[in-house]
Amino acid sequence: MNELTRETLVLNMGPHHPSTHGVLRLIVELEGELVLGTEPVIGYLHTGFEKEMETRTYHQNIVFPPRIEYLATMIEEHAYVLAVEKLLGIRPPARAEVIRIMMAELSRIASHLVWLGTSAVDVNVSSLLMYCFNDRERILDILEMVSGQRMMHGYMRIGGLQWDLPDGFEQAVRAVIDDMPGRLEEYERLLGDNLIWRKRTEGIAVLNADDALRYGCTGPVLRGSGVGYDVRRAFPYGGYDEYEFEVPLGRAGDAYDRYLVRMEEMRQSCRIIRQALERLEPGPVLVDDRKVALPPRRELVRSMEAVIHQFKLVSEGIRPPVGEVYSAVESPRGEKGYYIVSDGSNRPSRVRVRSASFNNLQALPVMVFRNQVADIVVAIASIDIVLGDVDR
Amino acid sequence: MAAQGPGVAVTRPDASRPLGMTMSRAGSPHQATDADADALQRSILTTTVERLLGWARSNSIWPVQFGLACCAIEMISTAQSRFDIARFGSELFRASPRQADLMIVSGRVSQKMAPVIKHIYEQMLDPKWVIAMGDCASCAGVFNNYALVQGVDKLIPVDVYVAGCPPRPEALLYGFTKLQELIAAGPPARRPR
Amino acid sequence: MTEPVAEALARALAGLVEGEVRALDEITLLIPGERIVEALELAKAQGFVLLADLTAVDRHPEEPRFEVVYLLTSIEPPARVRLKVRVVSPEEAVPTAVPVFAGANWLEREVYDMFGIRFAEHPDLKRILMPDDWEGYPLRKDFPLVEEPVQFFGHVPKVPSEIIPKTPRPS
Numbered sequence: 001m002n003e004l005t006r007e008t009l010v011l012n013m014g015p016h017h018p019s020t021h022g023v024l025r026l027i028v029e030l031e032g033e034l035v036l037g038t039e040p041v042i043g044y045l046h047t048g049f050e051k052e053m054e055t056r057t058y059h060q061n062i063v064f065p066p067r068i069e070y071l072a073t074m075i076e077e078h079a080y081v082l083a084v085e086k087l088l089g090i091r092p093p094a095r096a097e098v099i100r101i102m103m104a105e106l107s108r109i110a111s112h113l114v115w116l117g118t119s120a121v122d123v124n125v126s127s128l129l130m131y132c133f134n135d136r137e138r139i140l141d142i143l144e145m146v147s148g149q150r151m152m153h154g155y156m157r158i159g160g161l162q163w164d165l166p167d168g169f170e171q172a173v174r175a176v177i178d179d180m181p182g183r184l185e186e187y188e189r190l191l192g193d194n195l196i197w198r199k200r201t202e203g204i205a206v207l208n209a210d211d212a213l214r215y216g217c218t219g220p221v222l223r224g225s226g227v228g229y230d231v232r233r234a235f236p237y238g239g240y241d242e243y244e245f246e247v248p249l250g251r252a253g254d255a256y257d258r259y260l261v262r263m264e265e266m267r268q269s270c271r272i273i274r275q276a277l278e279r280l281e282p283g284p285v286l287v288d289d290r291k292v293a294l295p296p297r298r299e300l301v302r303s304m305e306a307v308i309h310q311f312k313l314v315s316e317g318i319r320p321p322v323g324e325v326y327s328a329v330e331s332p333r334g335e336k337g338y339y340i341v342s343d344g345s346n347r348p349s350r351v352r353v354r355s356a357s358f359n360n361l362q363a364l365p366v367m368v369f370r371n372q373v374a375d376i377v378v379a380i381a382s383i384d385i386v387l388g389d390v391d392r
Numbered sequence: 393m394a395a396q397g398p399g400v401a402v403t404r405p406d407a408s409r410p411l412g413m414t415m416s417r418a419g420s421p422h423q424a425t426d427a428d429a430d431a432l433q434r435s436i437l438t439t440t441v442e443r444l445l446g447w448a449r450s451n452s453i454w455p456v457q458f459g460l461a462c463c464a465i466e467m468i469s470t471a472q473s474r475f476d477i478a479r480f481g482s483e484l485f486r487a488s489p490r491q492a493d494l495m496i497v498s499g500r501v502s503q504k505m506a507p508v509i510k511h512i513y514e515q516m517l518d519p520k521w522v523i524a525m526g527d528c529a530s531c532a533g534v535f536n537n538y539a540l541v542q543g544v545d546k547l548i549p550v551d552v553y554v555a556g557c558p559p560r561p562e563a564l565l566y567g568f569t570k571l572q573e574l575i576a577a578g579p580p581a582r583r584p585r
Numbered sequence: 586m587t588e589p590v591a592e593a594l595a596r597a598l599a600g601l602v603e604g605e606v607r608a609l610d611e612i613t614l615l616i617p618g619e620r621i622v623e624a625l626e627l628a629k630a631q632g633f634v635l636l637a638d639l640t641a642v643d644r645h646p647e648e649p650r651f652e653v654v655y656l657l658t659s660i661e662p663p664a665r666v667r668l669k670v671r672v673v674s675p676e677e678a679v680p681t682a683v684p685v686f687a688g689a690n691w692l693e694r695e696v697y698d699m700f701g702i703r704f705a706e707h708p709d710l711k712r713i714l715m716p717d718d719w720e721g722y723p724l725r726k727d728f729p730l731v732e733e734p735v736q737f738f739g740h741v742p743k744v745p746s747e748i749i750p751k752t753p754r755p756s
Contacts, residue, residue, distance in 0.1 A: 015505065015508055016458065016489075016508060016512055017487075018457050018487040022459070022460070022461075022464075023460055023505060023508075042713060042714065043502070043504045043712075043713055043714035043715060043716070044502060044504045044505045044508070045460060045461055045499070045500065045502055045505070046502045046503075046504065046539050046714040046715065047500055047502065047535055047537075047539050047540060048535065048537040048538055048539035048540070048723060048730075050699075050724060051537060051538070051539075051723055051724055051728075051730060052534075052535060052537050052730070055730055055745075055746035056745075056746065056749070057749050060749065063534060064534070067461075067462060067534070070461060070462035070465060071465065086609060087609070089609070114465070129468075129472065130472050130473045133468065133469060133472040133473070133474070134472065134473055134474060136469075137469065137472075137474045150466075150558075150560065151462060151465065151466065151558055152462070152557055152558065211687075213634050213635055213660075214686060214687040214688060215687050215688040216635060216636045216637065216686065216688030216689075216692075217688075218635070218637075227660065228660075229635070229658075229660045229663075233663075234660065234663035235663055235665070315749065316749065316752055317749060319752060322755070323608050323609065324608075324613075325609055325611070326611065326638075326656060326665070326667065328637075335637060337637065337638065337656075339638065339640065339654070339656070341642055343754050344754050344755040345751050345752045345753065345754050345755075346749070346751060346752045347751050349642075349644075350642045350643070352638070352640045352642075352654075354637060354638040354640075354656070358691065358692075358695075359688055359691075359692075362687075362688055362690065362691050387461070388461050388462065391502070391714055392714075503715065503716055503719070504715070504716045532733075536730075536732045536733055536744065536745055537730050537731055537732065538723055538728070538729075538730065538731035539715075539723070542733050
């Protein structure tokens with residue numbers, strides 16, 4: 001008998017692919033249907049954010065973060081603004097902090113809805129995409145009501161917020177938040193006990209806790225594997241230590257556990273928003289420090305000092321002391337950190353965006369090893385990557 | 393007026409009778425003028441087929457799934473139930489470029505992605521159109537730097553530019569309807585001026 | 586006020602550390618390049634199990650020019666520590682952290698891609714974000730932003746990064 005030879009097939013997925021959630025290229029080595037190795041090739045969306053942010057003032061740089069992780073835009077702005085505030089050593093007023101937390105949690109729910117819709121459509125539950133985006137539109141309406149823009153808000157400022165909340169905000173938010181648990185229950189009824197969904201996600205793309213830590217994974221990827229690390233709990237920022245919420249943990253580290261973790265996170269976000277609405281007290285939304293935040297316009301008519309401060313801030317910008325800072329927030333994907341090095345001038349000397357998706361994506365080859373080809377799609381969906389975040 | 397040169401005596405095209413028969417002053421096709429081309433367009437048979445094709449093409453444009461960055465999310469929103477692009481004819485976003493007519497370049501085009509876009513554009517079959525959605529696709533938007541191609545029109549010909557960062561779904565739909573008008577007007581509307 | 590577990594790490598690494606900076610509740614330890622792997626292993630043994638970030642800073646015109654920054658996080662109890670390696674010239678390779686933290690693989694590739702700093706014995710050191718045949722290291726200070734001037738008639742506009750010029754550093 002002739003000896004049978006075994007050859008592996010090298011397959012290219014992407015960068016233009018309907019299921020890679022963006023421009024991700026995978027070079028997959030297959031033996032039949034079994035995946036032996038995966039090499040993600042990234043960089044197809046590299047925008048040079050870090051270099052770009054070195055050439056602008058701290059205030060001008062607020063424009064860039066929402067474009068990095070474009071699904072959780074308020075959280076990105078929050079991350080950057082917190083880093084600069086830490087460098088300056090200031091804290092925004094209490095009302096600004098409460099509003100920021102509300103916006104961040106609304107962004108988190110919106111981002112998880114996109115994840116749910118696109119994951120479901122990858123497994124061919126196409127109708128869920130419509131429902132999730134419908135809910136997302138309601139949240140985007142609120143974000144638009146507050147900031148004027150559906151996605152790239154530019155709402156947060158160093159030292160507070162751009163402006164205060166509009167009238168009718170509380171009713172609008174309560175309408176969405178009171179509805180949300182019911183909608184989530186509908187989605188869970190569709191997916192949770194669905195035989196097809198469970199067979200496609202249970203035991204698939206397993207990442208155990210050791211591997212997750214070795215690869216630097218954070219967020220639902222790490223919590224799905226059972227490690228309880230949530231930046232809001234571990235290193236509380238922006239007032240989160242005053243809120244009661246739970247951090248859901250998985251056990252098996254498979255795609256199904258990550259799905260459960262994210263569904264529960266959406267519920268906890270609703271809980272946080274309700275608490276934030278109770279805490280909302282009247283007050284200023286921008287810090288009083290004229291070296292950092294623009295004076296209110298009515299002061300410009302009365303005070304020469306205000307005019308000079310305004311002039312300095314607009315034509316030069318703030319100048320933090322020499323030093324460096326690392327400040328992280330919990331984005332829907334994991335730990336989103338900003339490492340800013342200041343050389344004392346009005347531009348940051350180095351802005352490093354610690355992106356959650358970059359580290360999480362490194363664990364993909366480990367997740368899909370010896371799974372089937374179709375499971376690659378489920379694995380990518382369960383990591384919930386945003387290519388803008390990966391490539392920056 | 394006296395007839396000049398070879399040819400039949402002409403009657404000037406009567407504006408009140410747009411569907412009348414007109415005869416060209418030209419003796420051969422090489423002497424045909426723009427006025428002749430317009431007159432030919434107004435004659436019944438050619439116009440009807442062109443208009444039929446234009447109507448069919450413009451009302452069933454199938455885009456290729458080509459989301460790059462943030463604008464892709466707004467493009468997905470445009471395709472969902474609130475801003476339904478399906479009512480304009482784009483029932484499906486095809487995954488394969490060979491089955492699509494329209495490429496909505498939604499997002500920033502990086503140096504690594506540029507050859508891929510060119511490749512996919514070349515794989516699409518004629519007639520094909522391109523909408524540059526968003527500021528990054530039109531002119532690289534906020535990012536004037538080493539990493540991005542400054543506008544996708546440096547790589548492929550663009551028919552409609554939709555400004556915005558990201559453009560609202562309504563803005564994309566407006567650009568889309570502009571493209572539909574462009575397609576319905578037929579190939580002469582896209583002739584270089 | 587830094588966390589006790591971070592203080593404990595600083596004491597444990599005392600033999601290796603060249604310098605220490607404490608500012609804004611953060612502790613930064615300066616480690617000589619040859620001993621960084623030892624320091625990382627010690628840190629991991631002390632509970633700093635998550636390599637949150639591995640990046641570099643170009644401090645031109647200050648010398649030594651480059652710094653490779655390792656950010657370590659301890660999960661239980663929560664604490665952060667920053668380790669830094671000063672690199673005089675990027676051709677002198679820094680030992681790779683991949684044997685200690687597998688996640689350093691792509692992070693070091695990105696540092697190589699953006700700064701040109703090589704890592705000795707890295708399993709697969711090649712460009713990750715830029716195209717494979719790209720020349721130059723974008724995040725170095727001497728690499729320009731490459732801003733394309735916009736054409737206007739009758740007016741020479743400033744490029745966006747010059748609209749608000751950089752103020753001089755405090756001396």
